[in-house]
Amino acid sequence: MIRTRADIARTALDVLTTEGSDALTHAHVADAAGYSKTTLYSYWPSRLDLAAAALDILADMPQYERTGDLRTDLVGQLTTFRQAVVDHRLDRVLAAMAQWATVEAMSQLREKINSQGQRLIRAILAEAFDGPELEAAISMVSGVVACPALMFGTVPDDDVIKAAVDIVVTSAVLKSAG
């Protein structure tokens, strides 16, 4: 039964990222996963429940292990984020969640998922920045991967990631030097 739930949740995430949010219905996911609609409804009564189950899978993605060095950790975390966009189409997940945000419950789910997603980058940057600078740095660093993915369906090269990290680290070094 745990296996069934996991199978269906995985299929739901695949449907979401390959066919878009319109396709995430009980009927379509049941068909794609080879289970009955009744089974799906018994686990997840609403479409929001089904979406939440799919998105829960993302919480189990491999996490980058911090070393304590700002530059190394930022490059490592951005490279991991980029890989997740390629492997799991996180850009489409993000777009689907943004689309659903007109629904209050979905908006809360989006906030939870995205806060989790940014937790590590926030922790890394919080050692160098605080206040408005910290918020700016988090959005800027996230944007290096998120913006090209969402706007053009591409991911940044290693050179671009490195250049972005240099810009942020330079600022952090100057700041700590007063």
Added chain:
Amino acid sequence: MIRTRADIARTALDVLTTEGSDALTHAHVADAAGYSKTTLYSYWPSRLDLAAAALDILADMPQYERTGDLRTDLVGQLTTFRQAVVDHRLDRVLAAMAQWATVEAMSQLREKINSQGQRLIRAILAEAFDGPELEAAISMVSGVVACPALMFGTVPDDDVIKAAVDIVVTSAVLKSAG
């Protein structure tokens, strides 16, 4: 007739940003705009044509006027971008376009719209950066507004915009100093 087209395109954009991309159908837009479906189909035979007409309206949005000063222009352009997110829900437009990107023709339309959208920020940053640094800076600066909007449905405060611009300008100044 030009007025009719403009009316319907404006309604289509409203539908897209308030109800999401699923709602952007000939039937629903015709109903919302108070025109017949036949009229809509005569102007825009496909859903892609209808989407393109809606998105064309964004090309006429007020543009920030550059002064030539890097810091002033970045703050000005980001403030204009933030206002467009608030007034025109550019975040939802971006999310809708990202969702449609599985369709090749839609993917091309998205690339055109987003390239136009980034043209001014690219021109401003190209005076201080080039190569991978330029690409990094464009994504980072765009991310200051785009990331919170897409991930949390919020926009950055003036303090956060200013902090982000400081990070980029510091890097540009150091670079020009060799």
